[in-house]
Amino acid sequence: MNVIYFVLVAAVLTFATGFFVASIVWSIKWLLSPKEAWVSSTSVHLLHLFSPRGFGASHNTNLTVDLLNNELYGYYHGKSARKLDQDSTESVVNNELFKYSHGRN
Amino acid sequence: MEEINIGSLFQGIGTLFSGGTSLFLTRVGLIALGLFLVYLGKKKILDPLLMIPMGLGMATINSAVLVLPGGKQGNLFVDPLVTDPTELFNVLQINWLQPIYTFTFSNGLIACCIFMGIGVLLDVGLMLRRPFLSIFLALFAEMGTFLVVPIAAAMGMSLQDSASIAMVGGADGPMVLFTSMILSKDLFVPITIVAYLYLGFTYGGYPYLIRLLVPKHIRGIQPPAPKKIYQISSSQKLLFAVVMCVILSLLFPVASPLFFSLFLGVAVREADIKPVVEFIKGPLLYGSTFFLGLLLGILCEAHLIMNPKILPLLLLGILALLLSGIGGLLGGYIVYWFSGGKFNPVIGIAGVSCIPSTAKVAQKEVSAINPKAIILQDALGASISGVITTAIITGLYVTLIPYFMK
Numbered sequence: 144m145n146v147i148y149f150v151l152v153a154a155v156l157t158f159a160t161g162f163f164v165a166s167i168v169w170s171i172k173w174l175l176s177p178k179e180a181w182v183s184s185t186s187v188h189l190l191h192l193f194s195p196r197g198f199g200a201s202h203n204t205n206l207t208v209d210l211l212n213n214e215l216y217g218y219y220h221g222k223s224a225r226k227l228d229q230d231s232t233e234s235v236v237n238n239e240l241f242k243y244s245h246g247r248n
Numbered sequence: 249m250e251e252i253n254i255g256s257l258f259q260g261i262g263t264l265f266s267g268g269t270s271l272f273l274t275r276v277g278l279i280a281l282g283l284f285l286v287y288l289g290k291k292k293i294l295d296p297l298l299m300i301p302m303g304l305g306m307a308t309i310n311s312a313v314l315v316l317p318g319g320k321q322g323n324l325f326v327d328p329l330v331t332d333p334t335e336l337f338n339v340l341q342i343n344w345l346q347p348i349y350t351f352t353f354s355n356g357l358i359a360c361c362i363f364m365g366i367g368v369l370l371d372v373g374l375m376l377r378r379p380f381l382s383i384f385l386a387l388f389a390e391m392g393t394f395l396v397v398p399i400a401a402a403m404g405m406s407l408q409d410s411a412s413i414a415m416v417g418g419a420d421g422p423m424v425l426f427t428s429m430i431l432s433k434d435l436f437v438p439i440t441i442v443a444y445l446y447l448g449f450t451y452g453g454y455p456y457l458i459r460l461l462v463p464k465h466i467r468g469i470q471p472p473a474p475k476k477i478y479q480i481s482s483s484q485k486l487l488f489a490v491v492m493c494v495i496l497s498l499l500f501p502v503a504s505p506l507f508f509s510l511f512l513g514v515a516v517r518e519a520d521i522k523p524v525v526e527f528i529k530g531p532l533l534y535g536s537t538f539f540l541g542l543l544l545g546i547l548c549e550a551h552l553i554m555n556p557k558i559l560p561l562l563l564l565g566i567l568a569l570l571l572s573g574i575g576g577l578l579g580g581y582i583v584y585w586f587s588g589g590k591f592n593p594v595i596g597i598a599g600v601s602c603i604p605s606t607a608k609v610a611q612k613e614v615s616a617i618n619p620k621a622i623i624l625q626d627a628l629g630a631s632i633s634g635v636i637t638t639a640i641i642t643g644l645y646v647t648l649i650p651y652f653m654k
Binding site: 172175176 | 401
């Protein structure tokens, strides 16, 4: 009985921690992703409303373009926005790991 | 002149016949098994990186038994049972592998070094793509890690030993070593040996499990491409490693050496510190794996292996891996049903964290039915999540068990 209880507690906590980890991973992904995909039309309107140029600027629908403005991004961050996309180091096949595990490529 | 006894002149042979029939048979059997492992390693049926030093070590240690001062039988390689500090200090000066065993194996350093190397080789971006899906599959692929605990307890094992052998279901060697080292000091050598011997099962046995449980028409499903494709930057991966390391260490300080090692490897890779990356993924990882294999072989000495608890461990180890494989496929089926038949359930078996073997097995089995179907990215994501869920379970088992022992 004690063992069953232990396994149940461990399983519940593992699932809870696992999904907690997944939500953190998702948050990190969201936080550092290019935001144009997440900005809705309402939030674009609100952003323009409270922008220094006032409501008149709301007719300018190029805000999402501005968010990706490479030159502006480069000025503030010292590198191109496109660099974010380019420095991905993903490898689909992960050959080195396979080679390590199996002693061959 | 005193008559020369062949048995005392060639002590390896002399001790072979002087210990009784069961010891003789065990030693001969282990020598044969060691040579067979070398053969399997050479043929690439099992991982040669582990099997060559392990097999040769196993064959040699069971040949090189001699009579030590005091008449006791032993060897000049390692004595894993020494605990008394004075005796240990003496043994350290005699047994040539004792320093490596004492200062790297029995304190978990070698497991951490291997984990650091795995971290350097891991591309966590594959998990970051679909975190909830990856974690979901990995959690189901831990079924053996949970279910074997009550089975082992029903067979008369203590809760600590049951949890240690159940960790084989996670298919993560360093994690099994770490858990059994903390929970089952007396059994950690045989449990670790069982774990490493069985890791080959994921490559050899899982394809048959997939074919048995997933019909052909489902096995060839090509999952739909994601609606939005985000490139995961190295900054995201680095932030992930840093945050996860701190949070998991806050939750499970007992397992923090493992978390730290894994995420340090990831962080070093994503920070692009090339000389350190080269060092960790080269000399450190391969050196640690070589010495781990060598020590595991050397520890397969007949006196240790003749422990009556070994046979149940062998059975429970294979059961744990089998149940985890079934659990992974079950998780895959759940996603398959919820996605309206668009998801390939074979991806689920990759949640068993024998990275990247299980992901490769899944892709191979799918490609055999539908060469155009590519599932490797999702499979590797599930595998990477499997490493994390196994680490979480390690932390939980080590932390929870003392409460249940009171």
